[in-house]
Amino acid sequence: MAPSLHPLIDNGLTKGAENFPGGKLYCHCADRKVEVTLKGNVLHNHACGCSQCWKPAGALFAVIGVIPVDNVSVTANQDKLTVLDKNATILRHACKQCGVHLYGRIEKEHAFKGLDFVHVELSNEKGWQEPQFAAFVSSVIEQGFPPDKMDEVRSKFKSVGLETYDALSPPLMDALATFTAKRLQKL
Ligand SMILES: N[C@@H](CCC(=O)N[C@@H](CSCO)C(=O)NCC(=O)O)C(=O)O
Ligand SMILES: [Zn+2]
Numbered sequence: 224m225a226p227s228l229h230p231l232i233d234n235g236l237t238k239g240a241e242n243f244p245g246g247k248l249y250c251h252c253a254d255r256k257v258e259v260t261l262k263g264n265v266l267h268n269h270a271c272g273c274s275q276c277w278k279p280a281g282a283l284f285a286v287i288g289v290i291p292v293d294n295v296s297v298t299a300n301q302d303k304l305t306v307l308d309k310n311a312t313i314l315r316h317a318c319k320q321c322g323v324h325l326y327g328r329i330e331k332e333h334a335f336k337g338l339d340f341v342h343v344e345l346s347n348e349k350g351w352q353e354p355q356f357a358a359f360v361s362s363v364i365e366q367g368f369p370p371d372k373m374d375e376v377r378s379k380f381k382s383v384g385l386e387t388y389d390a391l392s393p394p395l396m397d398a399l400a401t402f403t404a405k406r407l408q409k410l
């Protein structure tokens with residue numbers, strides 16, 4: 224049986240809604256849930272196989288999108304949040320009790336500074352942008368996934384219409400490279 228990639232992907236994608244107003248994300252605690260309110264939809268939503276993004280139990284991939292920081296606010300139980308790795312590029316603010324990542328923020332100079340990384344599956348609302356591609360696919364091997372089963376993983380993504388990459392998508396890689404070129408004054 225093919226491994227579960229992610230609940231939002233395994234049975235095919237559900238297309239997002241036009242002019243979606245946003246909604247609330249909740250951690251997995253039974254009580255005193257951390258609540259984050261998002262204004263509007265996410266962009267560049269994607270499956271991510273990297274070792275740092277939060278994945279639901281049993282899933283091989285995370286699903287993570289970006290949203291302008293000004294559209295993100297913690298609206299309940301902020302005291303339960305902690306930054307997991309203060310040295311990471313993306314500072315992942317996670318619930319100390321259940322471990323769910325509520326938002327990831329970039330504070331250093333970076334092409335994606337100003338965008339927060341969020342997991343829309345933490346919301347009860349329907350209409351979030353569906354995943355657009357799969358990123359860091361080969362990274363699941365670093366976490367112990369058998370390399371000889373990677374064809375199955377990539378075929379499964381293709382079967383739901385998602386392109387697979389071993390870094391980010393071409394537009395996002397171009398944005399990172401443009402940022403570097405500007406820093407080096409080559410552009
Ligand atoms: N093989 C590594 C790759 C990690 C990686 O570069 N992850 C990306 C994508 S995270 C969401 O798209 C990244 O930008 N990481 C910076 C950070 O996480 O702070 C691995 O698996 O760890
Ligand atoms: Zn929690």
Ligand SMILES: [Zn+2]
Pocket residue numbers: 271272273274275276285359
């Ligand atoms: Zn990731």
